[in-house]
Amino acid sequence: MGLEDQPEAEAPDWFHEVDLSGGTDLLGDTGSLADKLLGEAPAAPAEEPVPEWFADVEMPAGGPAGTDQDDSELAWLSGLGAPEEASEEAPSPEGEAEPALDWLADAGAPDFGAPVDEAEAAPEAEVGELEPDWMADLGAPVDEAEAAPEAEAGELEPDWMADFGVPAGEAEAAPEAEAGELEPDWMADFGVPAGEAEAAPEVEAGEAEPDWMAALGGLDEAEAAPEAAAPEAETLDWMAELGALDEALPEVPAALEADDEAPALDWMAEFGAPVAAGEVGPPVDEAETPEPGWMADFDLPAADAAPLPEPALEEDMPGWLAEMRPAGLDDVEAVEAVEETGEEEALAPGEVPGWLEAARPSEHFERWGASAPEEAEVPEWAEPLSPLAGGLAAADDIAREESAGPLVGLKGTLLAEPMMSVPGAPELVTARVVTEEDQRQANLLAAITRDLLEGLEEEEEAGAEARPAPARRRVRIPFGRIAISLLLVVALAVPFFVAIDLDAPAGLAAPAQEVVNQIDAVPAGSPVLLAFEYGAAEAVELEPAARAVVARLADRGARIVLLTTNPVGALVGNRLVADVTQGGGEVVNLGYLAGYLGGLRSLVARDENPQAAAPLRFGFDYRGEASGLDVNTLRESFRLIVVLPGQLDALRAWVEQVDSVTGREGLPGQPVPMVAVVGAGSEPVAAAYYESGQLEGYVTGYKDAYVYATEQNAGDTLFVNPEARRVAVTLGAVAAAGVIAVGSVGYALRGLLGRRRRRRR
Amino acid sequence: MTPSRASPPFILTLLVLSYLIGDNPLYRIAVYLFIGAAAGFVALTVAEWLWNFWLRATAFNLEGPPAQRILSVVPLVLGLLLLLKFSPSTARLGNLAMAYLIGVGTAVALNGIILGTLLPQVRAAGSVPGIGSDVGGWVNGLVMAIGAISTLLYFMFVARRAPSGQIVRPLPLRLVAAVGQGFIVVTLASLYAGAIVASLSIFAGRFATFVAFVTDLVAR
Incomplete structure (x- = not known):
């Protein structure tokens, strides 16, 4: 259900209390956001009637004076608490929704649609089951946090979230994490890279909700609720409402439109952890300030932490916005005062996480878990290989200690390419140029080769002297062959000397x-x-x-x-x-x-x-x-x-x-x-x-x-002698068959014995 | 056989039998003599045939028809081209004669194999014994049919790759191929046995000659 569908009586009361006559910066900001949304979502017709509740808003005739979107004008919104009665009066069909927009008092989200969306998300949520601690700290309504797991973030995520500049890849980088699945992409823009989303993979959404998200508290929940429960069409509807509103408003300066994304992030960053945690956080600057404690909980690499832009000064805050500024924002002013005066050193340094400390490069080998090796003696054969021997390197080069990179602390490392490669077309080589260095290398190679060859020759001579004289060739007598031959000879010769009566064939075949x-x-x-x-x-x-x-x-x-x-x-x-x-x-x-x-x-x-x-x-x-x-x-x-x-x-x-x-x-x-x-x-x-x-x-x-x-x-x-010859051939054939049979049996037995022996082994 | 005629075969036989104790000069003398005599006889026979039955009958047959004399030059030229293969620089010229020899030889061999062995053997293997034939004929025909089919299927290398990656033949083909392999073993064994018997027969003949020589020598 969009705002345009709501009767005037359903408009949040707190919104009626807002005086927008002071300027159009906020609206312009929202309008630019709506412009982007409408650029992707179905455009709301410009002829749609402006809701009655919005008609009460006094719109200024001109646009904002400043072209840059001031973060400061949103920073104060961290203390701008949404009226609790607005959420209490929001419709809750199933009656389970907590009147829990208290967190808005801390986060101060200027969310026009939040009360309605929360009311729509409430029926889907089960109160109190998955309420994470950080939410309790923020006093955020539990139903919004619970609404997220039931919703498919990818499906219900409205396009307007994309305006927060969250790359899609970052949201997809944590596929296994339910928190990652349910976490809208825009959350990643608040300093959680994809790698960190993977760092906490299999944790339930409610449990894994990091503290820093708590810092984003009100905004997150105010916007997550409509994602979780409200259908996309309805979500877009109320945005279209804003778009229509934007069109009804005076024209926004182009410069403001061009910079519309950064302010959106800025004011969200302003809602960040320090405010939610009740602390006054320093300006986010990774290069100069220590990592805040709430980020340390996530073991985030320092380099991965997205630097948040420094809040802009409050100078450009328009008057109408200043009038909307609620009281009790002294702490914020104090912070801004510190930022403006550059007294950053007054801030307490943060603690470096343990994992970051482990990654700190040490001076020597402790980082590898080993002590520095003692200097070993170089064998004689390796001395010619030394760069010093060939004059290829000076002693100073050898003694030089690596000061950076993975080889830090090592001495004698090879230098990188001594000459910078100059891109361009190669010159035509017309003659061979042998530099002094080339000559030194050639001499070194020749010396090494000569020494090696001489060493090999000496070894060969020494081996030849030590090698015993070859033994006299042993004559192996083929006893088996001789035995078989003798057997056949006897079988063939006997019939010529002894009469053996063997039956002759009866007739011709x-x-x-x-x-x-x-x-x-x-x-x-x-x-x-x-x-x-x-x-x-x-x-x-x-x-x-x-x-x-x-x-x-x-x-x-x-x-x-x-x-x-x-x-x-x-x-x-x-x-x-x-x-x-x-x-x-x-x-x-x-x-x-x-x-x-x-x-x-x-x-x-x-x-x-x-x-x-x-x-x-x-x-x-x-x-x-x-x-x-x-x-x-x-x-x-x-x-x-x-x-x-x-x-x-x-x-x-x-x-x-x-x-x-x-x-x-x-x-x-x-x-x-x-x-x-x-x-x-x-x-x-x-x-x-x-x-x-x-x-x-x-x-x-x-x-x-x-x-x-x-x-x-x-x-x-x-x-x-035909008869003796016939008998001789017959006996010879029998002897040959016997030899073959005995040999086959012996071969089979040897194979069986060998197999059994192998099995025993 | 007189002792003077029987002495050379007897001595050469002893030289060859000396191979029982291994390769030795006596054995080599006999082998060299045999190879040299055979090669010399072959060369003499071929040269005699070339002159008597080719050149005299064709190129130098003045009484023959001129066409025959001219055509006889073609194989003569091809033979001369073959001689050019002795030199690497002119060996390519001999390829023409080699191509002719290989082409004609292959065609003749294939024709003979198909018409002289393959088809007749297939026809014989496929001939079913008649109704009037005895049981032995039926068994013989059945064994021939099974042996021929299984042996041919043994050389049919159709297989498929198993999930384990091994290439295996289908089970029926393996069974039939095993039967064919058995027939092949029996065939090779019979050939080997025939070679042994042939050697024994030769040795027995040589030994009979040796005994006769010695007996005759002693009787004298």
């Missing part, structure tokens, strides 16, 4: 039998391509099977054509075939085929594409002589392809590059079957190709060769 079948299917005189892809290293393993295959092919009268992508294979194949056939049969050795994969692919190029050139490789044997072969394509010319790979790659190359074409259905000619003679290491891959149908069959090493030779009764002609 299916893949080997397929090889026999494919060989038997080759017509006499038909070319069969033999790819000898193994060298001397694999010859011992593959030769028995190769011999058996070549022998059977020779028996069938096939025309054997040798080809290889392994240069050594041509030699191995030529020797084997010559040894088996004994010069009989028709054998053509084409020798080496270059290009590996590309060479193999070139063999079947015309099989895939009849337009491609015929393979040239079949025209000449390994000696460069005409081979007598008329090979157009492999599918047309050969009846069987036998691959004898020593390694997996060779078998895969032949299958991928050749058999993928020669064994494919749908191409010209007939598919050419491919079989292989592989070692035991290549058997898994050959088995995969056999299962997929890419290989028609395969013979594995000595095992199948022995069975084949036995069936053909040709064992002794093909191999040396």
